[in-house]
Amino acid sequence: QLQLVESGGGLVQAGGSLTLSCAASGRSFSSKGMGWFRQPPGKEREFVATISGIGSVGTTYADSVKGRFTISRDNAKNIVLLQMNSLKPEDTAVYYCAARRSRFLSTEQGSYEYWGQGTQVTVSS
Numbered sequence: 316q317l318q319l320v321e322s323g324g325g326l327v328q329a330g331g332s333l334t335l336s337c338a339a340s341g342r343s344f345s346s347k348g349m350g351w352f353r354q355p356p357g358k359e360r361e362f363v364a365t366i367s368g369i370g371s372v373g374t375t376y377a378d379s380v381k382g383r384f385t386i387s388r389d390n391a392k393n394i395v396l397l398q399m400n401s402l403k404p405e406d407t408a409v410y411y412c413a414a415r416r417s418r419f420l421s422t423e424q425g426s427y428e429y430w431g432q433g434t435q436v437t438v439s440s
Contacts, residue, residue, distance in 0.1 A: 316341055316429075317339055317340070317341035317342075317344070317347070317414050317429045318339070318340045318341060318429075319337055319338070319339055319412045319413070319414060319429055319430065319431035320337070320338045320340075320431055320432070321335060321336065321337050321410065321411065321412050321431045321432065321433060321434040322335070322336050322337075322338070322434060323335040323336045323434060324410060324434030324435045324436045325435075325436070325437070326437045326438075326439065327402055327436070327437070327438055327439070328438070328439050329402060329403055329404055329438055329439065329440050330401060330402065331402050331438070332398070332399060332400045332401075332402065333399045333402065333436060334396055334397065334398050334399065335351070335396065335397040335399065335410055335412075335434060335436070336394055336395075336396055337349070337351075337394060337395040337396075337397075337412030337431060338393060338394050339393045339394065339395070339414065340393070344390060344393045344414075345368060345369040345390035346368045346369055346370065346418050347368045347414045347415060347416065347417070347418065348365065348366070348367050348368050348371075348414070348415045348417050348418055348419050348420045348421055349365065349366050349368070349386075349388060349395045349412070349413070349414050349415075349420075350362070350363075350364065350365040350366075350412075350413045350414075350415070350420070350421065350422075350427060351363040351364045351365070351386060351395075351397045351410060351411070351412060351413070352410070352411045352413060352424060353406075353408035353409065353410045353411065353436075354408055354409045354411070354433075355405070355407060355408040356407065356408070360411065360424060361377065362377050362422045362423075362424070363376070363377050363380055363384065363397070363410070364376045364377065364380065364384055364385075364386040364397060365386065365420040365421055365422060366386045366387070366388055366395065366420055367418060367419055367420040368417075368418030368419075369390060369418060370418050371418045371419055371420070373420055374386050374420065375420055375422060377422075379405075380399075380406075383399065383400050383401045383402075384397060384398065384399050384400070385397070385398040385400075386398075395412060397410070399436070402436075402438045403438060404438050404439065404440045405438075406436060406438050407436060407437050407438050408435075408436060409433040409434065409435050409436075410433060410434050410435075410436055411430055411431055411432075411433045412430070412431040413427035413429060413430050413431070414427060414428070414429040415427045415428055415429075416428055
């Protein structure tokens with residue numbers, strides 16, 4: 316089992332920055348592919364970024380955040396970070412951290428077995 320807890324959300328002005336953190340408790344965190352997803356108000360949850368686990372390499376981003384967001388992980392601390400720069404009002408959403416048993420990254424929500432409760436990010440114009 317793996318439990319995920321997000322933190323770092325809040326209210327920020329457009330153009331500002333936030334860093335979201337996802338703390339994982341459980342075994343074999345380093346071997347799991349990790350992802351960030353978000354659900355804007357009144358919309359379905361969508362992919363944001365993903366990073367592979369140990370033994371594989373790579374990150375992938377949604378086109379809407381490419382060049383502005385950076386996903387990273389610290390396997391020694393069991394955390395995944397999402398650095399968000401140049402925030403826009405359309406980035407307003409509940410952000411979710413997710414983990415999958417496979418070490419490979421994935422943009423597909425259905426491939427993730429573990430989910431956090433989410434953290435709210437609101438970007439004002």
